[in-house]
Amino acid sequence: MSTEQGSSAPVKPAGGGALSDTTDVKRSIKRFGFSKPYWEATREKKLVIQYCRATGQYQHYPRPVSIYTGRERDLEWREVSGRGEIFSFSLTYRGTAAFRGHEPYVVAIVTLDVGINVIVNVIHCEREQLRIGLPVQACWLPLEDGTNLLMFEPDRDVATT
Amino acid sequence: MSLRDAAIVAYAETKVVDKSDKDIFELDGEILGSLLDKTGVEMKEIDGLVMSGLTRTGAGNVFWAQTTADVLGLDVSYCDQVHIGGCSATGAVARAAAAIDAGYCSIAFLLFSDTPSEDNRSDRGFRAEWTDTYGLMGPPGSFGLLEQRYAHQYGLDYEMLGKLAVTQRNHALLNDNACEKLRKPITVADYLNSRKIAEPIRLLDCVMPCDGATGLLVMSRAEAKARGLSNCVIPLGYAERTNYRGGEGMVDITWSGHKIAGERALKNAGMTIKDVASFHPYDDFIIAIMLQFENLGFCGHGEGCQFIRDNDLSFTGNLPLNTGGGLISSGAAACSSHNLIEAVRQLMGEGGRRQVKDTRNALVTGIGWINYGRNWGSSSVLALAPNE
Numbered sequence: 334m335s336t337e338q339g340s341s342a343p344v345k346p347a348g349g350g351a352l353s354d355t356t357d358v359k360r361s362i363k364r365f366g367f368s369k370p371y372w373e374a375t376r377e378k379k380l381v382i383q384y385c386r387a388t389g390q391y392q393h394y395p396r397p398v399s400i401y402t403g404r405e406r407d408l409e410w411r412e413v414s415g416r417g418e419i420f421s422f423s424l425t426y427r428g429t430a431a432f433r434g435h436e437p438y439v440v441a442i443v444t445l446d447v448g449i450n451v452i453v454n455v456i457h458c459e460r461e462q463l464r465i466g467l468p469v470q471a472c473w474l475p476l477e478d479g480t481n482l483l484m485f486e487p488d489r490d491v492a493t494t
Numbered sequence: 495m496s497l498r499d500a501a502i503v504a505y506a507e508t509k510v511v512d513k514s515d516k517d518i519f520e521l522d523g524e525i526l527g528s529l530l531d532k533t534g535v536e537m538k539e540i541d542g543l544v545m546s547g548l549t550r551t552g553a554g555n556v557f558w559a560q561t562t563a564d565v566l567g568l569d570v571s572y573c574d575q576v577h578i579g580g581c582s583a584t585g586a587v588a589r590a591a592a593a594i595d596a597g598y599c600s601i602a603f604l605l606f607s608d609t610p611s612e613d614n615r616s617d618r619g620f621r622a623e624w625t626d627t628y629g630l631m632g633p634p635g636s637f638g639l640l641e642q643r644y645a646h647q648y649g650l651d652y653e654m655l656g657k658l659a660v661t662q663r664n665h666a667l668l669n670d671n672a673c674e675k676l677r678k679p680i681t682v683a684d685y686l687n688s689r690k691i692a693e694p695i696r697l698l699d700c701v702m703p704c705d706g707a708t709g710l711l712v713m714s715r716a717e718a719k720a721r722g723l724s725n726c727v728i729p730l731g732y733a734e735r736t737n738y739r740g741g742e743g744m745v746d747i748t749w750s751g752h753k754i755a756g757e758r759a760l761k762n763a764g765m766t767i768k769d770v771a772s773f774h775p776y777d778d779f780i781i782a783i784m785l786q787f788e789n790l791g792f793c794g795h796g797e798g799c800q801f802i803r804d805n806d807l808s809f810t811g812n813l814p815l816n817t818g819g820g821l822i823s824s825g826a827a828a829c830s831s832h833n834l835i836e837a838v839r840q841l842m843g844e845g846g847r848r849q850v851k852d853t854r855n856a857l858v859t860g861i862g863w864i865n866y867g868r869n870w871g872s873s874s875v876l877a878l879a880p881n882e
Contacts, residue, residue: 355629363622366517390743392567394624394866397523400567400741403537404527405520421646421747423638424693425631432629437693440630442639442867449743450867452639454628465646482627 353438354456356474358431360482368395370410375481378473381410382447391449415471416488417445422455422463443469443485457486500591504532513611518551518618519565521607526566535601538741542599543570544586547577550610551618557863560872561619562605563737564865572599573736573872597762598733620866631692634700636864637779638692644748644781645694648796654803655780656682659698659822661807662777666819668848673704673825699780706827708835726881727841730855731763734874737865751873752789752859763877767791771852772814772840774833776861777822786859790875814850834858834876841880855879
């Protein structure tokens with residue numbers, strides 16, 4: 334297990350309908366053995382997700398075995414596009430200790446285009462934009478050890494309706 | 495009889511080392527894979543998980559067995575952690591046999607793992623790495639995600655959630671054992687205007703942790719009869735589900751294990767949902783009550799608000815709901831057992847000012863822990879009836 338004290342990226346000024354970007358939150362992330370390939374890939378801002386060869390399906394968060402077959406040998410890591418859409422979201426008005434003072438901030442479930450859900454923060458997003466179905470793309474928050482934290486922002490390449 | 499009807503069909507073990515370079519969940523995965531390989535049993539056929547409570551790694555995590563189910567992708571109808579110290583392994587065999595005999599599960603995975611060399615006992619689980627990182631605010635945050643998704647799929651009339659809050663509060667006003675801080679009348683407007691915690695979750699959606707204790711005494715019906723204890727309550731049917739659809743990557747999170755657990759518990763009880771005389775659902779959040787109406791089949795999926803509108807859920811109504819006030823309005827104390835105790839009280843005819851008329855039966859449920867990005871991790875359903 335290792336603990337990464339996270340980051341001090343520049344803070345974006347909060348405009349009219351802007352939501353907290355939570356980018357200056359001091360995050361203490363405990364990391365455990367078998368998720369190491371995930372974190373290592375983030376050094377190059379690559380999103381890798383576990384893939385089950387036997388069933389052709391992805392899974393997240395990282396597990397020691399395929400949740401579909403129960404076997405470690407069926408797993409491999411595959412890089413994915415990082416594109417997806419918001420599956421659900423919540424505006425947190427009373428945050429966890431590390432996030433106190435950054436409320437309200439967005440915790441969302443994002444469905445990746447490979448068909449799995451991840452829990453993340455959505456940043457660079459106005460309150461009025463936020464909706465289920467909003468196309469989003471992965472972006473990265475630098476952490477002090479050179480790894481990066483997966484975040485999502487509205488997908489600029491997709492026309493939003 | 496139940497023990498000798500059971501069979502241990504395979505064993506597995508990893509090498510013992512003074513300090514493992516593998517994570518405890520990797521060791522769990524090795525054991526699981528080995529047992530599957532040895533027996534040809536399919537992952538999805540495992541419907542019971544029984545773990546030893548004697549685990550230093552899991553000691554600080556009250557959801558240890560359930561967390562392990564989520565990590566491994568096990569979707570089980572029986573989940574247990576045996577807390578009898580060094581007797582836990584043997585005790586697990588006996589409990590697994592009893593669970594199989596009772597029909598709670600048919601193939602149980604008994605897992606005994608520990609990595610005391612790794613000082614991670616207070617927080618091992620997925621939360622520290624995958625949800626605390628993003629400031630997900632425990633149960634209110636998770637239920638916020640669930641409620642928002644429900645509203646997107648089906649629409650949500652928040653006044654109907656307010657009706658549930660007010661109904662339960664009115665019951666707490668009649669419950670002298672309810673927390674005094676909560677025994678103040680509220681209106682639907684109070685509910686709607688209560689401050690946001692994790693939007694759309696409001697303050698009056700949430701339980702308040704409180705102190706208190708409850709207990710039950712259980713014996714055989716024959717023993718009760720011999721002692722002249724005629725006013726007793728009989729458990730007619732029970733079923734549970736942990737990590738419902740946990741072996742799938744994408745699920746509709748508005749469905750919970752209560753769907754399966756409800757079907758099984760009612761079948762065991764010889765009842766249908768229409769027979770339920772009073773309903774005592776686990777209520778950590780108001781939306782959980784409505785989702786249980788749907789998942790248990792009181793109404794169609796997505797029709798919960800209409801169901802609440804169409805029914806009188808007060809203790810004098812056609813479907814009395816959490817007549818002691820529920821956890822939300824009586825206070826979440828005593829391991830959240832109060833809805834069960836209230837059902838027993840009502841069936842014994844000791845409801846006093848809030849006694850329900852129809853005491854043919856009562857349905858009690860449980861919700862236990864929250865898994866990653868789904869609905870909730872454990873669902874239980876218990877049908878009770880008074881002694882005939």
